Every structure is written in structure tokens, then in C-alpha cells.
Amino acid sequence: MENTNDRKEKSARFSRRELLKSLATLPLVGAFAYGYYKKNKYERILNSNIISELGMNQNSIEFADKPVKGKLIRLGLVGYGIRGEQLMRGAGFAHPEWIDEVMKSAIENPSDKRYDEFIEQEDLNLQVNGICDIFDVHSDRAIAAASNNGRKGTSKAVKGDIKRYKTYKELCSSKDIDAIIIAAPDHWHGPITIEAARNGKHIYCEKPMTWTVPETYIVRDEVKKNNIVFQLGHQGRQTESYIKAKEAIDKNILGKISLIEVTTNRNSPNGAWVYPIHELASEKTIDWAQFIGQAPWHEFSLERFFRWRCWWDYSTGLSGDLLTHEYDAMNQVLGLGIPKYATSSGGIYFYKDGRTVPDVLQTVFEFPDKDLTMLYSATLSSDKDRGKVIMGHDGSMLIGETLTILADRESTRYGEKINQKIIDPSQPIYSYIPGRKNVDAVSSATEKYFAGRGLLYTYRNGKRMDTTHLHIREWIDTIRSGGTTSCNIDRGFEEAITAHMGTIAYKEGRRVEWDAEKEKII
Amino acid sequence: MDKKYSNAQLIMLVILRVSIGWHFLYEGLVKFSNPNWTSIGFLVDSKGLFENLFKAMANNIKVVPFIDFINLWGLMLIGLGLIVGLFSRPALISGIVLLALYYLSHPAIIGADYMMPSEGSYLFINKTLIELFAMCVLLVFPTSKLIGLDRLVFRNPSNKS
Numbered sequence: 074m075e076n077t078n079d080r081k082e083k084s085a086r087f088s089r090r091e092l093l094k095s096l097a098t099l100p101l102v103g104a105f106a107y108g109y110y111k112k113n114k115y116e117r118i119l120n121s122n123i124i125s126e127l128g129m130n131q132n133s134i135e136f137a138d139k140p141v142k143g144k145l146i147r148l149g150l151v152g153y154g155i156r157g158e159q160l161m162r163g164a165g166f167a168h169p170e171w172i173d174e175v176m177k178s179a180i181e182n183p184s185d186k187r188y189d190e191f192i193e194q195e196d197l198n199l200q201v202n203g204i205c206d207i208f209d210v211h212s213d214r215a216i217a218a219a220s221n222n223g224r225k226g227t228s229k230a231v232k233g234d235i236k237r238y239k240t241y242k243e244l245c246s247s248k249d250i251d252a253i254i255i256a257a258p259d260h261w262h263g264p265i266t267i268e269a270a271r272n273g274k275h276i277y278c279e280k281p282m283t284w285t286v287p288e289t290y291i292v293r294d295e296v297k298k299n300n301i302v303f304q305l306g307h308q309g310r311q312t313e314s315y316i317k318a319k320e321a322i323d324k325n326i327l328g329k330i331s332l333i334e335v336t337t338n339r340n341s342p343n344g345a346w347v348y349p350i351h352e353l354a355s356e357k358t359i360d361w362a363q364f365i366g367q368a369p370w371h372e373f374s375l376e377r378f379f380r381w382r383c384w385w386d387y388s389t390g391l392s393g394d395l396l397t398h399e400y401d402a403m404n405q406v407l408g409l410g411i412p413k414y415a416t417s418s419g420g421i422y423f424y425k426d427g428r429t430v431p432d433v434l435q436t437v438f439e440f441p442d443k444d445l446t447m448l449y450s451a452t453l454s455s456d457k458d459r460g461k462v463i464m465g466h467d468g469s470m471l472i473g474e475t476l477t478i479l480a481d482r483e484s485t486r487y488g489e490k491i492n493q494k495i496i497d498p499s500q501p502i503y504s505y506i507p508g509r510k511n512v513d514a515v516s517s518a519t520e521k522y523f524a525g526r527g528l529l530y531t532y533r534n535g536k537r538m539d540t541t542h543l544h545i546r547e548w549i550d551t552i553r554s555g556g557t558t559s560c561n562i563d564r565g566f567e568e569a570i571t572a573h574m575g576t577i578a579y580k581e582g583r584r585v586e587w588d589a590e591k592e593k594i595i
Numbered sequence: 596m597d598k599k600y601s602n603a604q605l606i607m608l609v610i611l612r613v614s615i616g617w618h619f620l621y622e623g624l625v626k627f628s629n630p631n632w633t634s635i636g637f638l639v640d641s642k643g644l645f646e647n648l649f650k651a652m653a654n655n656i657k658v659v660p661f662i663d664f665i666n667l668w669g670l671m672l673i674g675l676g677l678i679v680g681l682f683s684r685p686a687l688i689s690g691i692v693l694l695a696l697y698y699l700s701h702p703a704i705i706g707a708d709y710m711m712p713s714e715g716s717y718l719f720i721n722k723t724l725i726e727l728f729a730m731c732v733l734l735v736f737p738t739s740k741l742i743g744l745d746r747l748v749f750r751n752p753s754n755k756s
Contacts, residue, residue: 095746098613101678105617109624 122495123502126487128324140195140546143553149203149250149274151241151265153215155348156279157206157256160306161218163541164199164254167191168218169230176226192224194542197549202249205238207360208378210353212237240363241265245272252302252552254545255279259394260368260387263288266303270295275552277545279306280401281393282569284367286577286594289569296562304548304558305565307401311543314476317505318406318463326478326503327465328486330407330445335399336459337391337451345424345432345453346382346394350375376427383428385580390430391419391451392575397568399449400438401560402461402472404567409447411570411587412438417579423454436575449575468502476505570594600741608738611729612677618726619690620674626667634662641700642707649700669693680743687734694727 148164150157158168175188201219206212220233238244241261245253245268252275255265263283269276276296282305283289296303309315321327339345354375361373368386371377381387382394403409419434432453439446450459461472467484471477480487482498490496544560551558560568570587574594578585586595600608626632638653652658669689676686701709703717703724715722739745 091746091750094742095680095744097742098609099679099744101613101617102675105620105678109621113628 119495122490126490126496127321127326127503129321129326129503140197141550141553143198145198145200146549146552147200147202147249147251149205149238149244149247149253150201150215150219151205151244151253151255152257152261152279153204153206153211153218154256156306157211157215157254158218159541160254160256160277160279160545161201161215162191163539163545164201165194165197165224166199166201166218166221167224168214169221169225169227171218172221172224172226172230190539194539195546197546199549201235203236203238203244203247205241205244207363208351208354209358210351239360242268245269245274250274252276252549256306258364258381258387259389260284261366263292264367266292267295270299270301270303273299273301275302275548277304277306277548278565280397280568281389281572282565283573284387284389284393286570286573289566289573290592292569293562293566301562302548302552302558303562303565304544304551305401305560305562305568306544307398307560307564307568308540308544309398309402310405310559311538311540311547312402312474314472314474314505315402315405317476318470318472321470321476321478321503322406322463326468327463327470328467328481328484330463330465332445332464333403333407333447334459334462334464335396335403335447335449336461337395337399337449337453338455338457338459339453340456346380347424347426348379350379354378380428383424383426383430385429388430389572389576390579391432391434391453392417392436392572392579395451396434396436396449396575397572399461400447400571401564401568403447403463404564405559406463406472407443409440409443409567411567411589412447412574413441413587413589414439415571415574415578415585415587416583417575419451419579423452431579434575434579436578438571438575476503477501478503600736600738604736605738605741608733608736609680609742612680612683612733612738615690615726615729615733616674616677618674619670620678623667623670623672623674626663627671632663632667633659634666635659636710638662638700640710642709643699643702643704645699666693680739680745681748683737683739683743683745684734687730691727691730691734694723694730698723698727 150161153161158171161167162171172188172191175185175191178185179188200222204212204215204219206215216235216237217230217232219235221230223230236247238247241257241264244250245265253265253269255262255269255276255278257265257279259281261284262278262281263285266276266278266282267288270292283292295301322330356373359373359378361378364378365371371386377384377387382390388394400409415436415438417434417436419431421428421431422433424432434449434451436449437446438449463470463472466481467486468478468480471479478501480491480496480498480502482491484491484498487496487498487502491498496502548558574585574587577594587593588595635653638649641649641653652662670693673686673690673693676682677690698721701707701723703719703721705718713721740749
């Protein structure tokens with residue numbers, strides 16, 4: 074009896090010891106939970122402090138999910154070169170060979186999503202009724218693309234009998250066309266827009282809006298007089314980060330802005346407009362006289378036909394081709410309008426291939442009424458990415474695919490919070506990553522690194538969309554439901570005049586002035 | 596008991612086990628509490644022999660949620676298991692597998708340059724690999740049946756010490 078009791082006691086003592094050893098590390102879970110709670114709370118307070126200080130909307134931008142429904146819109150296309158082909162895809166019409174190419178590429182490289190993106194692109198209820206391209210091969214390709222309603226590859230696509238117009242004038246006066254996409258060379262933008270507007274066609278025109286100053290006024294008058302829905306081809310208007318940047322500027326997060334720096338950096342023959350020359354191109358397949366149009370006469374030249382951007386005779390150079398994208402982005406974000414003064418410098422420093430337009434260009438625009446300068450700096454022979462930077466007294470903003478705002482070390486507004494260590498001037502106080510569900514100031518280190526390189530949130534959350542498609546869709550939606558486009562004729566007028574001021578300043582080597590009252594460049 | 600340790604040996608082994616568990620649990624919780632977290636960025640940044648395999652995973656919309664799920668819950672459960680000493684053996688083995696995958700996607704090979712700057716300098720051997728080997732040590736010097744919930748779970752009534 075005694076023995077059994079003894080054993081029981083022993084076993085009970087043993088159990089207690091046993092239990093203690095079993096549970097010895099359990100309190101550490103409590104310690105962990107406490108530490109985790111403290112760290113989380115610290116980050117939450119930090120985040121809410123910064124976000125409330127900024128007053129930014131924490132949600133990502135909501136876009137209308139579906140295009141506006143409406144009756145069929147019948148399109149005409151002028152120019153099916155590199156850009157014309159991209160625009161047609163944006164409208165939903167891809168060349169069957171392109172479909173083959175991207176299907177094949179998607180199999181070889183799963184990260185190539187071009188095929189999926191295109192197939193998922195909304196149907197805008199469009200029909201192409203006419204095309205006009207003065208090069209037979211391009212014109213043939215345009216017809217094949219325009220009739221590829223079913224978005225099929227070469228094995229299944231059927232080529233329809235879409236009308237080829239020999240001149241843009243015939244296309245513009247056609248009764249079965251409602252709207253025209255213009256992707257001809259720069260020196261043709263003005264004349265075709267004017268003709269289309271006079272015929273009451275809605276217009277999507279590639280940038281720059283015009284090639285000469287005088288036609289800029291006529292384009293504006295005709296588009297307004299004839300109530301045309303006009304969209305200028307700055308598809309950057311659809312970039313999420315630009316839209317969010319505008320919100321930040323409107324909330325005065327950067328304080329007083331004194332300097333904007335925008336840049337172009339490219340470093341390949343293609344980027345410098347040295348495009349390939351098609352093997353079937355000849356005087357027989359190209360309507361050379363029509364190409365020349367209002368440009369000074371030059372004997373037939375394949376180089377000039379395919380690489381027209383390299384000559385002032387047909388082009389607007391860096392000003393019209395690439396500065397305009399940068400300017401329009403800043404005009405969208407800051408509502409700059411036309412600058413008061415422009416000065417330019419640069420030269421042909423790398424591509425000594427007979428071109429007349431510069432391959433390095435710096436243009437400085439002064440906006441004295443807004444107390445700020447916009448500096449544009451471009452080179453076609455270095456790929457160093459310099460981005461777009463807006464500099465204010467309280468902070469600076471870096472705009473790309475993502476948006477990053479940093480507080481300024483010497484900021485008046487954030488000074489106190491910087492001293493209290495709530496704001497760290499070396500870390501973003503705000504970062505916006507397109508496609509992400511929400512916005513915050515304190516995101517994990519890993520996330521910042523990946524996001525800054527544009528690797529996150531492109532494949533999974535939300536759909537990745539082609540901005541060109543969105544820009545065309547906005548134009549089509551506006552034709553159907555009224556209102557105005559984001560890059561309408563007034564924005565186009567500002568863009569064209571600004572680019573012309575930069576070009577004149579470069580060509581004449583002088584400071585060019587804009588007389589806002591008389592609307593004249595002096 | 597099949598293992599006999601001195602007190603000092605036992606204490607140091609348990610400290611190592613809890614520390615690794617703590618690290619796993621926190622890595623898991625950080626991902627759990629961030630609704631935007633995804634393994635895509637890490638996978639896309641892969642280098643070395645298996646680079647293409649990991650990149651293909653990142654590009655497969657059907658596979659990514661599965662990888663995310665395994666990582667998130669794997670890290671948290673392994674971490675918790677090691678801290679409290681519950682099911683330590685399976686926890687260690689799965690932890691070793693996870694770490695091996697991390698190392699294979701981001702090996703410290705010559706010429707590999709990753710987006711996340713590392714806080715140290717490594718040649719072939721990095722901290723992921725050291726943590727992996729530390730877990731191997733714990734696998735051959737088990738402690739959870741001495742200090743940990745496994746002592747309760749795997750208690751053998753006839754085995755009295």
C-alpha cells in the first residue's frame with residue numbers, strides 16, 4: 074500500500090517536471106507575439122502619420138471596367154508604318170503574322186504576355202472601312218490587319234476586301250467612315266487633320282499635332298468649328314502613375330515647385346530612327362510625290378522614306394517626337410500651358426549619317442507666371458535612365474511606371490516630422506505602384522526594391538493594359554458618350570506650340586518668346 | 596531517452612532551435628500581414644542553374660498562389676514548431692527543403708547580382724546555406740523530446756528516466 078502511494082507521488086512529481094520541460098520554450102511564443110505587436114504598431118503609427126500628413130487618397134485608381142456601349146464606329150486609317158500597326162492593334166486589329174509571332178514567343182518565353190494581353194483587350198465595336206498608305210506593302214498589310222476581326226493567326230485569318238484609298242483626301246470624304254486614325258509622317262499630320270475635320274470625321278492623330286506653326290492654328294479652328302472629337306496620340310495620359318502624380322501635385326505635397334527635369338535616353342539605331350528599309354520598297358511600290366507633299370522636293374530616296382524622322386524636311390526632330398511626350402506628361406500633371414520662353418542647344422554628335430535633326434538636344438522652357446523652369450535633356454547615344462523629376466521646396470517626385478515622393482531634408486513643411494524621426498528624407502514618404510490594391514509609406518524593403526524595378530504587380534494583380542489601347546478607347550468612348558478626351562485639341566495646341574518654340578530656338582539659336590495675348594511666337 | 600547531452604549542450608541546441616524558429620515565424624508573419632506580398636519578385640530575380648525553372652513558376656498564374664501559400668504557412672508553422680518543440684523532425688525537414696529552394700534560386704555564385712543588396716559578402720556559402728546546415732545539425736542532435744512539446748506528444752509511459 075505504502076509502496077503504491079510512493080510510486081503515485083513519484084509519478085506526480087515526475088509529471089510536473091516532465092510538463093515543465095515540455096513547456097519550457099512556450100513563454101517565448103508570448104515574447105514573440107509581444108515583439109511582433111510592438112513592431113507592427115510602430116509601423117502603423119508611422120504610416121498613418123505620414124499618410125494623414127499628406128492627405129493622399131490611399132486607394133488605387135478605379136477605372137471604368139468596360140468601354141461605353143454604342144453603335145458600330147467605322148474607322149479609316151492613314152499610315153500603316155510602325156506606329157500605325159501599333160495603333161491598329163490598340164483598336165483591336167492585329168496583323169495575322171504578328172499574332173503568329175507573339176503566340177510562338179509566348180510558348181518559348183512564358184513571361185511574354187503580349188498575346189494574352191491582346192486577346193483580353195476589350196472589343197470596342199469598331200470596323201475598319203478604309204485604309205490609305207502610299208507604300209503597297211504597308212497598304213496590303215493594313216488590309217490584312219483590318220480584316221482580322223477574329224484576332225487569328227495566319228492559318229485561320231481571312232483577308233477581307235477593305236477598300237484601299239490612293240489619297241487621304243478620298244478617304245476623308247468617304248461616306249462610310251466616321252472616324253480617322255492618322256499615323257502618317259509629321260509633315261502630314263496637319264493637312265490630313267484639317268481635311269478630316271472639314272469632312273466631319275472624328276480624329277485620333279499621332280504626335281506632334283503639327284509640323285509648322287501656321288497649320289497649328291488652322292487645325293485648332295477646324296477641329297473646334299466642326300465639333301470633332303479629337304485625341305492627340307500621347308498615350309502616356311493613361312498611365313496610372315501620372316494620374317496619381319497629378320493628385321499629389323493638386324494636394325501641394327511638394328510645396329512650391331521651381332524646377333522640372335525631363336529626359337530622353339536611347340542608345341540603339343532603332344531608337345535613333347535608323348529603321349530597316351523594306352526589300353520590296355522601290356519607286357514602283359511607293360507613291361513618292363504624295364510622300365513629299367508640302368515638304369521641299371527631293372529625288373526618290375529609300376532612306377528618306379523609311380527614316381524620315383532624321384530630316385527636318387518631314388520631321389520635327391527630338392522636339393516633336395520625344396520632347397512632346399515628356400512635355401505632355403508634365404502638362405497633364407501640372408497644367409503648365411505654353412511656356413513664355415524657350416532656348417535650345419545641341420547638335421548631331423553621334424549619328425553622322427547625313428541627318429539634319431540633332432541627336433543631342435537640351436531645351437529650357439521658362440514659365441515666369443508659375444515661377445518655374447522645365448528642362449528637357451536628350452541624347453540618342455546613351456541609355457542611362459534619368460527619369461522625370463519634379464523638384465519642390467518640400468519634396469521631390471520621381472515619375473515613371475511607379476511614383477515616388479521624397480521629403481526634402483530642408484523642407485519647411487516636413488521639418489518637424491523629420492526632426493521627430495517620423496519622416497526619413499532618404500526613404501519615400503509616398504510610393505505608388507500601379508495595380509496594387511493600396512498605397513502606403515512604409516512598405517517592406519524587399520517590396521521597394523522589386524517595385525522600383527517594375528517587377529511586381531504587373532502579371533498578377535489586375536490586368537496589365539496597353540496604354541495605346543486605353544487612349545484609343547477613351548477617344549471612342551468620347552465619340553459615343555460626349556464630353557472631351559484627355560489630350561484634346563487645346564492640349565494639342567499647347568503641345569504643338571511648345572515643341573515648335575523649342576525647334577525654332579534650336580534652329581535659329583535664339584530665345585523664343587510666346588505672346589499669350591496675341592497667340593504668337595516672337 | 597536516446598540522446599544524452601550535458602546541460603550546456605542541451606541549452607545551446609535549444610537556443611539554436613528557438614532562434615531559427617523565431618526567424619522562420621517572423622518571415623512568415625511579415626508576408627502574412629502584407630496583402631500585397633507575392634513570391635513573384637523573388638522568383639523572377641532567380642539566378643544560376645535553376646533560373647529558368649523558377650522564372651517559369653513566377654510566370655504561371657496558376658502556380659504562384661500555391662507557392663505563396665506554401666511559403667507563407669510553411670514558414671509560420673515551421674517557425675512555431677521549432678520554438679515550442681512540436682513535431683520538430685518534420686518541421687526541420689520541411690525547413691531544410693524550403694531553404695534549399697531559396698538557395699537554389701539565389702545561389703551565391705560568382706557573377707550573380709541580385710536586386711536586394713546583401714548585408715554581407717559571400718562566396719558560395721551564404722547565410723541561407725548556414726541556416727540550412729544549422730537545421731541539419733538540429734536534425735542529428737534532436738532536442739524537442741527533451742525540451743519541447745514533443746516530450747508530451749511522444750511520451751512513452753514505460754520509458755522512465
